[in-house]
Amino acid sequence: MTIVAESFVLPERRGTAGRVSDFFWRHPHVLLAVLLGPPLIWLGIVYLGSLFALLLQSFFSIDEFSGLINYEFTLATYRQLLTDANLDIILRTVVMAALVTLASAVIAFPIAYFAARYARGKWKALFYLAVMLPLWSSYLVKVYAWKLILAKEGILTWFVDKLNLLWLLDAWLSLPIVGGNSLSISYTGTFIVFVYVWMPFMILPIQAALERVPATLIEASSDLGGTPAQTFRHVTFPLALPGIVAGSIFTFSLTLGDYIIPQIIGSSRLFIGQAVYAQQGTAGNIPLAAAFTVVPIVIMGAYLWMAKRMGAFDAL
Amino acid sequence: MLSEKSNRAPFGLKIAAAAGLAFMHLPILLIFLYAFTTEEKSYQFPPPGLTTQWFTTAWGRPDVWAALTLSVKVASIATAAALVLGTLCAAAVSQTRFFGRETISLLVILPIALPGIITGIALRSAFSIAEIPFSFWTIVLGHATFCIVVVYNNAVARFRRISGSLIEASMDLGADGFQTFRYVILPNIGTALLAGGMLAFALSFDEVIVTTFTAGQQSTLPIWMLEELIRPRQRPVTNVVAMVVVIVTFLPILGAYYLTRDGDQIAGAGK
Amino acid sequence: MTTAVLFDNVSRHFGAVRAVDRVDLEIAEGEFFAMLGPSGSGKTTCLRLMAGFEQPTGGHIEIFGETAEGVPPYRRSVNTVFQDYALFPHLSILENVAYGLMVKGVGREERRKAAEDALAMVKLPGYGGRRPGQLSGGQRQRVALARALVNKPKVLLLDEPLGALDLKLREQMQEELKSLQKSLGITFVFVTHDQGEALSMADRLAVFNEGRIQQLGTPEEVYTRPKTRFVADFVGSSNVLTAKLCRTLGLNASFASLRPEAVAIAPPMNGALSLSGTVASRSFLGATNRIVVEVEGARIAVASPATRGAPAIGSPVTLSFAAHDLHPMEDA
Numbered sequence: 001m002t003i004v005a006e007s008f009v010l011p012e013r014r015g016t017a018g019r020v021s022d023f024f025w026r027h028p029h030v031l032l033a034v035l036l037g038p039p040l041i042w043l044g045i046v047y048l049g050s051l052f053a054l055l056l057q058s059f060f061s062i063d064e065f066s067g068l069i070n071y072e073f074t075l076a077t078y079r080q081l082l083t084d085a086n087l088d089i090i091l092r093t094v095v096m097a098a099l100v101t102l103a104s105a106v107i108a109f110p111i112a113y114f115a116a117r118y119a120r121g122k123w124k125a126l127f128y129l130a131v132m133l134p135l136w137s138s139y140l141v142k143v144y145a146w147k148l149i150l151a152k153e154g155i156l157t158w159f160v161d162k163l164n165l166l167w168l169l170d171a172w173l174s175l176p177i178v179g180g181n182s183l184s185i186s187y188t189g190t191f192i193v194f195v196y197v198w199m200p201f202m203i204l205p206i207q208a209a210l211e212r213v214p215a216t217l218i219e220a221s222s223d224l225g226g227t228p229a230q231t232f233r234h235v236t237f238p239l240a241l242p243g244i245v246a247g248s249i250f251t252f253s254l255t256l257g258d259y260i261i262p263q264i265i266g267s268s269r270l271f272i273g274q275a276v277y278a279q280q281g282t283a284g285n286i287p288l289a290a291a292f293t294v295v296p297i298v299i300m301g302a303y304l305w306m307a308k309r310m311g312a313f314d315a316l
Numbered sequence: 317m318l319s320e321k322s323n324r325a326p327f328g329l330k331i332a333a334a335a336g337l338a339f340m341h342l343p344i345l346l347i348f349l350y351a352f353t354t355e356e357k358s359y360q361f362p363p364p365g366l367t368t369q370w371f372t373t374a375w376g377r378p379d380v381w382a383a384l385t386l387s388v389k390v391a392s393i394a395t396a397a398a399l400v401l402g403t404l405c406a407a408a409v410s411q412t413r414f415f416g417r418e419t420i421s422l423l424v425i426l427p428i429a430l431p432g433i434i435t436g437i438a439l440r441s442a443f444s445i446a447e448i449p450f451s452f453w454t455i456v457l458g459h460a461t462f463c464i465v466v467v468y469n470n471a472v473a474r475f476r477r478i479s480g481s482l483i484e485a486s487m488d489l490g491a492d493g494f495q496t497f498r499y500v501i502l503p504n505i506g507t508a509l510l511a512g513g514m515l516a517f518a519l520s521f522d523e524v525i526v527t528t529f530t531a532g533q534q535s536t537l538p539i540w541m542l543e544e545l546i547r548p549r550q551r552p553v554t555n556v557v558a559m560v561v562v563i564v565t566f567l568p569i570l571g572a573y574y575l576t577r578d579g580d581q582i583a584g585a586g587k
Numbered sequence: 588m589t590t591a592v593l594f595d596n597v598s599r600h601f602g603a604v605r606a607v608d609r610v611d612l613e614i615a616e617g618e619f620f621a622m623l624g625p626s627g628s629g630k631t632t633c634l635r636l637m638a639g640f641e642q643p644t645g646g647h648i649e650i651f652g653e654t655a656e657g658v659p660p661y662r663r664s665v666n667t668v669f670q671d672y673a674l675f676p677h678l679s680i681l682e683n684v685a686y687g688l689m690v691k692g693v694g695r696e697e698r699r700k701a702a703e704d705a706l707a708m709v710k711l712p713g714y715g716g717r718r719p720g721q722l723s724g725g726q727r728q729r730v731a732l733a734r735a736l737v738n739k740p741k742v743l744l745l746d747e748p749l750g751a752l753d754l755k756l757r758e759q760m761q762e763e764l765k766s767l768q769k770s771l772g773i774t775f776v777f778v779t780h781d782q783g784e785a786l787s788m789a790d791r792l793a794v795f796n797e798g799r800i801q802q803l804g805t806p807e808e809v810y811t812r813p814k815t816r817f818v819a820d821f822v823g824s825s826n827v828l829t830a831k832l833c834r835t836l837g838l839n840a841s842f843a844s845l846r847p848e849a850v851a852i853a854p855p856m857n858g859a860l861s862l863s864g865t866v867a868s869r870s871f872l873g874a875t876n877r878i879v880v881e882v883e884g885a886r887i888a889v890a891s892p893a894t895r896g897a898p899a900i901g902s903p904v905t906l907s908f909a910a911h912d913l914h915p916m917e918d919a
Contacts, residue, residue, distance in 0.1 A: 008651040008741050010662045010691075013492055021492035025659040028412070031493075035408035036420070039401040039464065043423050047461050050442035051434070057441065107339065110332035118325040129573060134340040136515070136569045138522045140541045141558045145343035147545065148350055151359035155346065158361045200340060228326070249429075257431015260525065264545050273433050280437055290441075293434045300430070484640055485673035487660040489687035489738065495661075499690065503677045 058290035067284060077287040081295075086275070090295055093272040096187075097255040100194040101248045107195070108202035108247065109240070115203075116210035135200035143264055146193045150184040150265060180267055190266035197261065198254045202247035209243025210236075245307045252303060256296040272296060344562060351559040356552045370552040380557060383540040390452070390536060391520035394459035398516045399509060401460070402467025407501075410475035411483070427462040435462065436529030443530070450532025458530040459523060463516035470512030470576070474505045511575040514568035522565055537561065589616040589651065591742055591774040592637060597646035599632050606632040608798035609646070614742075614776060614791075616651075619768050621777045621785040624795030625821070630778045633795075634744050637776060639663050651741055661690075666735035667744040671751075672727045674719035680706070680730055681715030687738040705733040708767075725756045732764075736771070745777045749784065761788055782822045786810060794818050811846065812914050819844040819916060826850075826887045828913070835883065836860050840915035847890040849912035852878065852904050861907045862887070869897045880904055 012018055024031040060069050061076045080086070115127040134142075149156050160169050173179040173186065180186030213236065221231040259273025270278070272295055279289035325333075351370065353363035374380055405424060409417055427435050439458050448454065482504070486496040524538035531539060537557070544554040594612035598605065607629045614620045622630040635641040636648060639660035648655040650665065666687070674683050681702050682689075688698035706712055709729035719727060728748060735743055745764075749757045765788055768775045779785050785792045786806040794801045794809060794817075802814040813819035819827050825844040833840050855861035864882035876897040878889045887906065891897065898904055 008653045008655070008664050009658055010490065010664055012662065017494045018492060021494050022659060022662075024493050026657065032408055032412050032414060035404045035412075039405040039408075039424070040420075042401055042461070043427075043464065046442075046457070047427060047435075047438075048423070050438040051430075053445060054434075054438040054441050107336050110329055111336040114325055114329055114333035118329075125577065129570070130337055130341070132573065133566060133569055134344060136518055137344060137565050138538070138558075138561045140522070140524055140538050140545065141347060141561050142343065144541065144545055144554070144558050145347050148346060148359045148361075149343060153358050153360045155361040196339070196343065253429065253431060257433045258525075259433055260542065273431070276433055276437060280440070286441060289437060293437060296431050297434065481669045481671055481673035482675060484638075484660070485667070485669055485675070486686070486690075487640075488638060488665075488667045489690065489734065490661045491686070491690040492659070492661050495690045499686070500675060 054290050055294065056290075057287050058294055060287045062285045062287055069286060077291045080288055081291045086292075089270050089272060089275050092269065093256060094299065096191065096194065096271065097252045099191060100198060100255045101251045103191070103195045104199040104202045104251045105206075105244050105248065107199055108206055109244075112203045112206035112240075112243070113210060113236075116207045116213075117215065131200055131203050135203075139197060140260075142197050143193060143261055146189075146196060146265060147184065150182070150189050150192075152182050152184075156183065184265050185267055187267060190262050193261050193265050194255050194258070198251040201250035201254070202244070205246040206240055206243040209240050209246070213239045242310060245310050249300075249304065249307055253296070253300050256299060347555070347558050347562055350555040353552070353555070359551070370556045374553045374556040374560075377553060379540065380537075380553065383535050383537040386452075386534060387521055387537040390455050390459055391517045393456050394463050394520045395513050395516045397456070397460040398463035398467045399513050402464045402512065402516075403471050403505075403509060405464070406468050406471035406475055410472055424465050424468050428465050432462075432523075432525035433529075436526040439526070440529040450530065450534075452534065454530045454532070455527055455534070455536065458526045459520040462523070462526065463520055466515045466519055467509065467512035470508045470515070471505055474508035478504050507575040511572035514572040514575075518565045518568040522561070590614070590649070591616045591618065591651060592620075592776065593647075593649040594633070594636075595647040595649070597633075597636065597643045597648055599629075599636060599641055600644045605798045607636065607643075610798075610800055612793065612800065612803070614774060616774055617772050619765065619775045619777065619788060619790045621779060621789035621792040622795060623779055623782060623785040623792050623822070625780055628795035629798040630793075630795045631746060632798075634667075634746055634776065634778050637742065638665055638667050638744055664738075664741045665744060666738050666740040666742075667746065668728075668731045668735050668748045670746045670748070672719075672731040674727055674730055674734070676719055678719075679715060680711075680717050680719065680722070683719065683730060684715070684734045684737055686734065701737055702733075705737040706730075708736070709733045710763075724751055725760070728752065728760065732767075736773070740773065742774045742776060745775060747778055747780070749779075749781075757784075764788065786822070794822060796821070813844050813916060815917050816842050816844075824888065827916075828887075829885060832862070832883060832885055833915075835862070836913065838913060838915060842916040844914045844916055845887070845908060845912060847877070847888045848875075850887065850889045850906050850908045852880075852889060852891055852895075852898065853907050854905050855907040858910070859907045860910055860913065861905055863903065863905045865903050866898050866900050868900060871897075880906060882906070 012022070024034075057069070058077055059073050059075070060071055061074045062068070063070045111127075111131070115124065115131075119127045148154055151157075157166075157169070160166055169183075172188070173182065178186065178188050180188075183189040183192075217235060217239075221235045226234070257273050259271065259277045262271045263274055272292060276289045276292045279285045279292060349363065350359075352366045352368065353360075354365035354367045355363055402424075405420065408414075409420055436458065439454075439461075443450065443454055478501070482500055483496055486500045487493075491499060522538060524536075524542055527536055527539055528542070535543070538561075541554065541557060541561070544550070544557075548554065590613055592612065592614040594610050597607060597610045597612075599607040610629070610633065612633070622633055624630045632641060636643055637650065637655070639655070639658060642656060650663070655663070674680075675686065678686065681699065684702035684705050685698040688701060693701070703712070703715060706714060709732050711726060711729050711733070714722070714726070714730075719730070722730065728751075731748070748764075749760055752760060761784060764775070777785075777788065786809075789806055791803070791805055792809060793803045796817045802809055802818045809818065809822055813822060813825055816827055819825040819842075823846070825846050828836075828843045828845055830841045833843050836843075862882045864880040864887070867879045867881045867886060869876055869878045871893065872890075874893055875890045876893055876895075878891055878897055880887050880889060889906065
């Protein structure tokens, strides 16, 4: 063999690569800085800097006559945020986010439970894809599909008509709050589309949490005489709860910040996202828009803190 | 031990799971049907007739082509930037120990954990403070910011699977840092990076919320669609575009799945 | 004799944790040296200091007379067989074995030949085309060995290489490693927590505890004359006699060790020491009986040939042993 080491220290690799490599080996913190530098500059300075600058603007106010920003520290913008009309917007959004989260959990649970407990091999892969594809497919296309479905001349009305249930749909639409002229301009419509778009985010965390529950544990409960309902209530559900909470972080946060769905399908009453959009755009009131964005940040902060206390992050 | 009985799902559960999956998939299938409808003034169902003429119409539309080209360009460059930044970050977090590692993971996830509108408006106001005019590059900057996390997640998961001693083994056998990267690290994380890149491309190609704040006058394909959604002007063309978007985003998802499924199977085989 | 590895007052601290604390060590060229100790005792850190994965925070390391500090692992003529083997999953067995030669720029044909020779040496000829995933644990271990030896290292480091193998395979590999080492004449440094393995394979061994070497010597020395209480407990199953018993026997030491097989259940012959007590338990181990005798509140284990039979539990017995089998120990 050719390689017979004459001495313990092998000769240096020639060229720049060898020298640079030796340098990084001797100075690992320089290597770390080289690795972390670009992403930190991008995310830490450009992104966090922008966020910080935005939040800072919420402490400025807008001059009512000139429409220019008055760069003096004030809480006036927050006083403006806490007027009744704006509190209505916040309450409406939070209630909607909570309902969407609840409905998503109810729909997602059986899918996740089936995938975790009964699907095996090829079926498991198929299930995974069947969840991933709608989750990743275009947000706008999904919203557009519901515009087609909920339109007065669309498939839903046609289907309800075929079932001779048009009277029921009309009765629902004539209800206060949830009703409206048609589904596509009612809270019911907004709710359905929100659930449709964000529900897939709930499935995988629940499935992950359930897969950590040994099947024997569920069998033990039924062996001990538990009815399926008791087993679900006392064993399966508590064990899946961290997964549900983890999934709800997505559904809740995404609903809170959305401004496109209520704009396309829904009544003319605003949600937080729309308010932010309107304030920074047509109204040109950046300080108020910034103050509005603080609301979801604070709500999500509190939500994440609670979720963390419940141990939901282990299920992510 | 699992008894025969517990291996079969209860009927009610099957129905609920099937209904849930149908709820997820039927609306997307409907998009495919509408691309062929002869009706052009409303969303009438069932379609009065079927035709393929809208594909020809859509093909001849320069505004659709312009939007599509812009979207592909933005997604490609944003993906490239996210690949570099996400891989660097994943390498630093998984291969070294330093104070504040946890914070880095949080920082990377923040752009998608916070509602898109916050990221969008923050960047927009930063651009206006710094007096940067909106351009192609402002769109790319926004997209790369939230695409980093996808690459990062894929790369970190794979780095975790490379046993730490592989890198030490390579160095032990005489390979310096660059050789170890070239011959050991890259071949092992390659497919994860490709998968992450595909997902990042799909994410960027589809993004609308951040884009509305960072785009100025230019319109990407999602922006074009959003305008059609708010003020429908050419429904048949929109139907065709929607179908094309569905197909264009499915391909990278399927690709990413096939590239990373080995890991899942290995993990699953241990059960 | 040339010194292969020299540790001069070497420490490796991680913050407040003293993984290796002021260790002095000298390993001769061609020696089969074992580092024995429980997990966290510092033996693996010592190995990593030799390989170059760790740098000492104090002291000085020389390998074949050259300073080792600041020399990167990839420029040391030292190779390692890793505990989990660390075979490259994306490369074939042949490419794995030839890796070290490849990165050093050896030509394709030459390194293929060398890798095939190395595979033949570890009794895996013709396995070059397979992938690591297709081999059994024992085969992977041989590949890891071939991959390290093909570089003709001046020192070969082995980190618990037999830990993952089953008992039978492990015994077989012990013999093979030993004969391979003798025929190649390469210095082997071997880390293990298995005292039987260390005693049967090593020319000399160091017993580690809490970052320090407790005892350094030949297997026989360490086994028969443990220097500290820790060594007596960890290596084999010596009886540790307390100061009180030592005084009874006229020995001025705080602790002393006494091997079970050095004790006989019989009246003392001329010049022998003796103790009396009652039988507390007995168990049949095949060739021997293990009899535990209670003496002045302490328990002393006796390994007595099975042919002599065993006294009943509770019966009074006299234990006798030669004075030179009783070894005073440091209090540690």
